[in-house]
Amino acid sequence: MDRMESVDLNAAADAYATTPLLNCLLREVAEPVAGPGAAVHRLRGSGRLLRVHGGRRPVRPELRTADGWRPLAHPDLVKLVSDELRQFTGVANDELPVEIADSRDAVAALLAARAAAAPPADPYVRSEQDLVMGHPHHPAPKARGGGPAASWLPYAPEARARFPLVFLGLREDQVAEEGGAAAWDAVDALAGLLDGPRPPAGYRLLPAHPWQLDLVGGRGAVREAFADGRLLRLGESRRPAWPTASVRTLYVPDAAADLFVKFSLDVRITNDVRRLWRHDLLRLRRTDAAVAAGFAALRASGSTAAWLSDRGYRTAGFAFEELAVLVRDGLHAHVAPGATPLAAAALAEGWPGSPLAAAPDPAAWWRAYLSRVVPPALELFARHGVVLEAHLQNTVVAVDASGLPVQALFRDAEGVRLLPGAERAAAWQRLVYCLVVNHLMEIAGALTAHHPDIAPLVWPAAREEFLRYDAARGLPEIAQLLTAPALPAKTNLLLRWTRADGADARYLDLANPLRE
Numbered sequence: 157m158d159r160m161e162s163v164d165l166n167a168a169a170d171a172y173a174t175t176p177l178l179n180c181l182l183r184e185v186a187e188p189v190a191g192p193g194a195a196v197h198r199l200r201g202s203g204r205l206l207r208v209h210g211g212r213r214p215v216r217p218e219l220r221t222a223d224g225w226r227p228l229a230h231p232d233l234v235k236l237v238s239d240e241l242r243q244f245t246g247v248a249n250d251e252l253p254v255e256i257a258d259s260r261d262a263v264a265a266l267l268a269a270r271a272a273a274a275p276p277a278d279p280y281v282r283s284e285q286d287l288v289m290g291h292p293h294h295p296a297p298k299a300r301g302g303g304p305a306a307s308w309l310p311y312a313p314e315a316r317a318r319f320p321l322v323f324l325g326l327r328e329d330q331v332a333e334e335g336g337a338a339a340w341d342a343v344d345a346l347a348g349l350l351d352g353p354r355p356p357a358g359y360r361l362l363p364a365h366p367w368q369l370d371l372v373g374g375r376g377a378v379r380e381a382f383a384d385g386r387l388l389r390l391g392e393s394r395r396p397a398w399p400t401a402s403v404r405t406l407y408v409p410d411a412a413a414d415l416f417v418k419f420s421l422d423v424r425i426t427n428d429v430r431r432l433w434r435h436d437l438l439r440l441r442r443t444d445a446a447v448a449a450g451f452a453a454l455r456a457s458g459s460t461a462a463w464l465s466d467r468g469y470r471t472a473g474f475a476f477e478e479l480a481v482l483v484r485d486g487l488h489a490h491v492a493p494g495a496t497p498l499a500a501a502a503l504a505e506g507w508p509g510s511p512l513a514a515a516p517d518p519a520a521w522w523r524a525y526l527s528r529v530v531p532p533a534l535e536l537f538a539r540h541g542v543v544l545e546a547h548l549q550n551t552v553v554a555v556d557a558s559g560l561p562v563q564a565l566f567r568d569a570e571g572v573r574l575l576p577g578a579e580r581a582a583a584w585q586r587l588v589y590c591l592v593v594n595h596l597m598e599i600a601g602a603l604t605a606h607h608p609d610i611a612p613l614v615w616p617a618a619r620e621e622f623l624r625y626d627a628a629r630g631l632p633e634i635a636q637l638l639t640a641p642a643l644p645a646k647t648n649l650l651l652r653w654t655r656a657d658g659a660d661a662r663y664l665d666l667a668n669p670l671r672e
Contacts, residue, residue, distance in 0.1 A: 165267050170230040171215055172289045173260035178214040179293045180649035181237055185244050201243030212601040230260055241653045249653050259296035265305040269315035283502035284400040285313040294426050294648045301423035311367040311399055318396035322366045325359035325388035326472055334441050335468015339483045342415050353390055362470060363481050365419035372422060377474045401501060404430050414486030420477055427651060432480040436570050437469050444569040450540035454532055461532035462490040464567040492563045495554035504548055504598040511559030518607035521560060522614060526621040528564040533591050538631040543583045545571030547594040584633050589644045593666060615669040643668045
């Protein structure tokens with residue numbers, strides 16, 4: 157790479173990393189000086205003025221000084237954010253600035269890798285692998301645990317990676333698992349992809365993520381199990397799996413075993429270390445069964461909405477979380493005939509050829525999108541006591557040949573909450589944040605960025621969709637939602653700065669666009 161290419165990649169990495177950090181700073185610890193949408197913001201910690209450019213994707217921050225507006229390079233912005241948070245919260249944190257810098261450096265490595273790799277031919281896989289910026293309201297969306305790029309880049313979806321699964325043999329008396337025959341038939345079908353010996357008598361097949369095996373294979377109980385024969389290395393799959401946007405979930409689009417496999421990954425990605433935690437695995441079957449029943453009722457009523465079921469898990473009793481693998485339905489059995497599935501998060505971030513950007517009638521596109529995404533989430537809550545984590549990452553939208561949304565598919569039982577175990581008001585708040593703030597606001601912002609003329613129609617159309625559901629099915633929380641002055645927005649920057657638990661969501665008020 158010559159010097160000019162390096163400069164261009166560094167500038168692009170700075171821009172990708174600056175936008176979500178600014179989004180967090182402006183939402184959580186600043187206020188606009190001249191009303192909503194203003195380019196100038198007063199920082200609440202120090203009272204200093206910050207000017208940005210670029211609307212929903214802010215770039216080029218400038219700090220007001222005695223000599224005028226001073227541009228801030230990415231390291232300067234990180235220092236400013238740290239100073240402001242220290243003053244605003246009274247808490248110091250030396251870890252988050254390092255994590256933010258790691259995220260920026262990871263973007264630079266990803267951009268260099270993408271420049272040398274062809275995009276996948278499958279539109280769905282491409283949509284999962286084109287999220288270069290990532291979460292638009294997280295300070296370090298691309299951090300990979302601080303390790304050298306060579307350790308994680310071969311497994312990065314944003315680098316357009318694909319790689320074989322590693323197959324282990326686990327002695328049967330060490331197996332811990334839950335799930336019906338469908339789950340393990342699918343796992344055993346993967347054995348047909350094994351480029352090596354099948355598990356010997358007395359052993360069960362255990363797929364593994366190669367990065368996770370690199371992280372835990374040489375330590376503690378896992379190392380001892382390899383040494384004493386409870387765990388065997390069998391080989392790799394003949395054909396590759398594709399990492400999806402979540403990094404630790406891989407798509408195996410094989411005719412014999414169309415499925416997703418989700419692994420533990422002992423690396424912090426956004427707010428959490430991405431392990432399959434024991435408590436989540438132990439409630440998985442009950443949660444998934446409740447969600448599946450709700451979607452079965454939806455289908456019986458004529459809805460096209462679908463649930464990608466988490467069929468079960470398998471792991472080793474001596475390394476329950478470290479070696480866990482969760483088996484999830486693939487797409488082929490659920491996607492409407494002739495439709496193309498796409499990750500909703502990619503529609504918000506955008507990529508060349510996105511049907512959102514290319515919609516010939518963007519207002520009709522938006523109404524179709526709303527009609528596919530909103531009613532299932534409301535119906536599961538109202539009739540089945542299921543709180544879908546219906547944010548962008550957990551939603552797949554299928555489009556027809558013209559690019560019009562025709563179906564929504566939802567996933568991830570790990571993030572689902574059930575009533576009455578969850579307190580209803582808190583559960584509704586969680587649903588509103590995931591569905592409206594994290595999801596619809598981002599899709600609406602992308603749509604109006606590409607089609608500015610429809611901006612006045614976007615939120616009235618969304619309001620109509622909620623009213624239509626309430627009139628047809630009835631849900632008392634909708635009236636409150638449509639009249640509330642504010643919606644809950646998660647404070648990812650403050651959460652990370654104060655070292656709160658990743659699952660401990662904290663919210664601030666955000667102006668409600670659904671309010672008439």
